[in-house]
Amino acid sequence: MKIAFIGGGNMASAIIDGMLEQGSCSTDDLLISVSSEASVQRWRAKGVANTQIGASAAFAEADIWVLAVKPQIMEEVLLSYQGYFSSDKLVISVAAGLTVSSLAYFLTDSDDDTELKIIRTMPNTPSLIGEGVIGAYCSTAVTEHERELFNTLFKACGRIDLFEQESMLDAVTGLSGSGIAYVYLFAEALVEGAMALGYDQATAREHAVQTLKGATLMMEQSTDELATLRQSVTSKKGTTEQALRVFQANGLKEIVAAAMLAAHDRAQELATELAPKK
Ligand SMILES: NC(=O)c1ccc[n+]([C@@H]2O[C@H](COP(=O)([O-])OP(=O)(O)OC[C@H]3O[C@@H](n4cnc5c(N)ncnc54)[C@H](OP(=O)(O)O)[C@@H]3O)[C@@H](O)[C@H]2O)c1
Numbered sequence: 001m002k003i004a005f006i007g008g009g010n011m012a013s014a015i016i017d018g019m020l021e022q023g024s025c026s027t028d029d030l031l032i033s034v035s036s037e038a039s040v041q042r043w044r045a046k047g048v049a050n051t052q053i054g055a056s057a058a059f060a061e062a063d064i065w066v067l068a069v070k071p072q073i074m075e076e077v078l079l080s081y082q083g084y085f086s087s088d089k090l091v092i093s094v095a096a097g098l099t100v101s102s103l104a105y106f107l108t109d110s111d112d113d114t115e116l117k118i119i120r121t122m123p124n125t126p127s128l129i130g131e132g133v134i135g136a137y138c139s140t141a142v143t144e145h146e147r148e149l150f151n152t153l154f155k156a157c158g159r160i161d162l163f164e165q166e167s168m169l170d171a172v173t174g175l176s177g178s179g180i181a182y183v184y185l186f187a188e189a190l191v192e193g194a195m196a197l198g199y200d201q202a203t204a205r206e207h208a209v210q211t212l213k214g215a216t217l218m219m220e221q222s223t224d225e226l227a228t229l230r231q232s233v234t235s236k237k238g239t240t241e242q243a244l245r246v247f248q249a250n251g252l253k254e255i256v257a258a259a260m261l262a263a264h265d266r267a268q269e270l271a272t273e274l275a276p277k278k
Helices: 010-021 037-045 057-061 071-079 100-108 125-129 144-157 168-196 201-221 226-232 239-249 252-274
Strands: 003-006 030-034 051-053 064-067 090-093 117-123 132-138 158-163
Touching: 003 010, 003 057, 010 030, 010 125, 010 144, 030 037, 030 057, 037 051, 071 100, 071 252, 090 100, 090 144, 100 117, 117 144, 117 168, 125 132, 132 144, 132 168, 144 158, 158 168, 168 201, 168 252, 201 226, 239 252
Parallel strands: 003 030, 003 064, 030 051, 064 090, 090 117, 132 158
Antiparallel strands: 117 132
């Protein structure tokens, strides 16, 4: 099985490193195209001899195409690959905001995507360390075997969930896609709050990160409801109760819901902005 990557940057590296580590493919199975000589040399040094700049006939031989260039240049890039595309290939896109129908148009110049096997994914950045969340949607032509193949190839990036509705990927954007930044913002707020209480910055950062990590591991290891976990560390008239009251009085849950909706709505807008201009 030959797997071609169009784009060999951060996201492609995460996927390829994971696949090689878990032995789901070898460097000989890979074909990678990039845009610079520096990247060609970097991939060759990692053992992927079939690395090149731009498109070539070798892409026609690949069974799987992984689309891993920036969304804004996908249309222009795929134009030069169209001649090597055929509908028997499985296409996996990691590009944010590009719908299955936009990708189908960029690949074939046609609106008819019924025959095309496209898996559109929405990964988040912890995929780079194997701790990502990957939401995915498969076009109807993708077979059960190809879904399993996708799972096998991408599982080293993190948790994978397939959705029946493509629109759910906008919701995935609102939670896991953008959510990493929400957590960073909360961590920043913890650090700033700790410094106001007398902490030095370095210790505040370490304590904030360890607190988030500890809470995350507790949530992961427990089968209790999240509210039960919260209640279990909130004694009547205690310190935590006072702090949580402040969050509640200032509408923390409403703020989070509004922020997620804003990310969701922007994802929908982006899909329109990135759609082919026919
Ligand atoms: N990074 C993440 O955590 C993350 C998370 C979610 C989704 N994504 C999605 O992943 C995709 C890639 O993002 P990234 O972070 O990996 O970007 P990146 O590190 O900038 O990589 C982009 C790659 O595209 C290559 N490229 C540019 N023009 C090309 C062309 N004409 N033909 C072939 N390759 C070309 C670049 O080549 P050079 O190496 O020579 O510059 C580079 O290898 C994006 O669509 C993004 O939405 C990324």
